[in-house]
Each structure stands twice: as structure tokens, then as C-alpha cells.
Amino acid sequence: MLTDKKISEFKKLILDERDRLLIELGYLSEPSLTDALNESSQGGNAYAYHMADQGTDAQEREKAYIFAARDNKYLSQLGDALERIEDGTYGVCSVCNKDIEENRLKAVLVAKQHIECKNKKGFEPEEKPSKK
Numbered sequence: 001m002l003t004d005k006k007i008s009e010f011k012k013l014i015l016d017e018r019d020r021l022l023i024e025l026g027y028l029s030e031p032s033l034t035d036a037l038n039e040s041s042q043g044g045n046a047y048a049y050h051m052a053d054q055g056t057d058a059q060e061r062e063k064a065y066i067f068a069a070r071d072n073k074y075l076s077q078l079g080d081a082l083e084r085i086e087d088g089t090y091g092v093c094s095v096c097n098k099d100i101e102e103n104r105l106k107a108v109l110v111a112k113q114h115i116e117c118k119n120k121k122g123f124e125p126e127e128k129p130s131k132k
């Protein structure tokens with residue numbers, strides 16, 4: 001069983017992965033990049049620009065995610081994984097209810113089966129009936 005601490009670690013990894021993907025797909029701008037630019041440049045203009053740029057907050061992020069997830073399977077899988085974290089079912093095999101190996105979760109954040117069940121099936125049946 002994953003401890004709360006582990007769960008929050010995985011949650012952070014999943015959120016980071018989601019952001020990375022959104023940035024890669026062009027739905028989000030790279031925040032650390034603009035921050036670094038603003039910090040290296042001096043003067044009031046940079047500050048004003050910086051303030052205007054703060055619109056990319058959690059809400060924007062959420063909107064970008066919902067939009068992008070319609071087209072990107074991995075993104076929606078990451079969303080599912082976050083739901084499972086909220087449900088308390090993250091890291092539990094959906095087939096046999098055993099714990100999924102932590103190393104496996106690290107390698108595949110969206111894994112739903114532990115390695116034996118996955119191998120038995122021979123593929124990752126991540127597809128599930130779409131729910132809105």
C-alpha cells in the first residue's frame with residue numbers, strides 16, 4: 001500500500017508530467033523559462049510584463065488540460081490517474097487489487113495493473129468508456 005507521502009509524490013509527478021505535456025503540445029507556455037528571462041532582465045517593463053503573464057494560473061491550466069485531453073490519450077490517462085489518487089485507488093491493480101510495484105508506477109505513472117496482470121494481458125488496456 002502506498003503511503004500518503006508516496007501518493008502525494010506521485011501526484012506531483014503526474015501534475016508535472018501533465019504540465020510538461022501541455023507545454024510540449026503548446027497549450028501552456030513554459031513558466032520557468034519566462035521567469036528566468038524576467039529575472040535576468042532589469043527594469044520596470046519586465047515587471048509589468050511579468051504581471052500580465054500571471055494569467056496562466058491553475059484555472060488556465062485546468063482549461064488547457066480539458067481542451068487538450070480531448071485529443072491526447074496520454075493526457076486523459078494522466079487525468080484518470082489523478083482521479084484515482086483522489087479516490088484512493090491509485091497504485092492498486094484494477095484486475096487483482098494487489099499493489100502495483102512502486103518502480104512500475106515510477107516508470108508508468110498511469111499504470112493500472114501490476115506487472116503480472118499486465119503481462120498476462122500482454123497490453124495495457126487503458127481505454128475505458130469515455131465519461132464526461
Ligand SMILES: [Zn+2]
Binds near residue numbers: 115
Ligand atoms: Zn494484478
